[in-house]
C-alpha cells in the first residue's frame with residue numbers, strides 16, 4: 414500500500430526481495446537492528462514450525478544448558494535453552510532449508526545493493542549452520558550477553574521466530590537489546606511467528622532473553638565477514654600450534670626425565 418492506502422500492483426518475488434533489502438540496509442545502518450514481519454508468509458512459516466516441533470518431539474534437541482535457580486532457599490538446577498544445529502540439506506528439514514536460503518538471498522543481495530557492495534562495511538562471504546533453539550518455558554531465560562565480543566568473524570545475527578499467538582504479558586520470552594549509544598533506551602522484540610530480526614553481532618548489541626513461560630522456538634543464523642573470519646581462523650590456528658608445541662615440550666621434558 415502506498416500513502417493513499419492504494420494497493421499497488423502486486424510485484425514479483427525479486428521486487429519484494431529488493432524492497433526488503435533496502436529496509437534491512439537502511440535499518441542496519443541507522444539502528445544496527447532490523448525487524449521484518451511476515452517474512453515467509455503463513456503457509457511456509459507453518460511448514461518450518463511443523464518441522465521444528467517435529468524435531469522437538471523426536472528429542473533431537475540437546476539437553477539445554479544447566480541454569481541454577483534459587484527456589485526457596487535451595488539451589489534448583491533447571492535445564493535452560495535447548496539447541497540443535499541444522500544445515501537444512503536433508504529431507505527432514507527441507508522447509509528449514511528454504512528459510513535458510515531465503516535469508517541468504519536477502520543478506521547476499523543486501524550485501525551487493527549497499528554502498529560499495531558492503532553492508533555495514535562488511536563483506537559477507539559465509540555463515541554458520543542454523544541453530545534451532547527451544548526454551549521449554551517455566552522461567553527459562555538467557556543472560557545478557559554479546560554474541561561476538563572478541564572478533565570471531567560473525568558480523569550479523571539473524572533470528573527467525575516461530576511462536577504463534579505469543580502474549581508477552583503471559584508468556585514472557587521478550588528479547589531485550591541494549592544497543593550501544595542508545596543511552597538508556599532499549600529495543601524490545603517480541604518473538605512473534607514469522608518475524609525475522611537482524612542485528613550486528615558484536616558489542617554494539619548486548620541482549621538478553623527474558624524468562625519464558627511457554628515453549629519458545631527460534632532459528633538463528635550468524636553471517637561471517639570475510640576478513641574478520643579469516644583473521645580469527647589464523648589466530649585460532651596460531652593458538653593451536655602454540656599449544657601443541659607447548660605440550661610437546663612438556664612431553665619431551667617428562668620423557669627425557671628433565672624436571
Ligand SMILES: Cn1c(O)c(C(=O)NCC(=O)O)c(=O)c2ccccc21
Nearest residue numbers: 494496546555560572588620622631
Ligand atoms: C539459545 N541461545 C539464544 O537464545 C541466544 C540468543 O541471543 N537468543 C535471542 C532470542 O532468542 O531472541 C544466543 O545468543 C545463544 C548463543 C549460544 C547458544 C545458545 C543461544
Ligand SMILES: [Mn+2]
Nearest residue numbers: 558559560620
Ligand atoms: Mn545472542
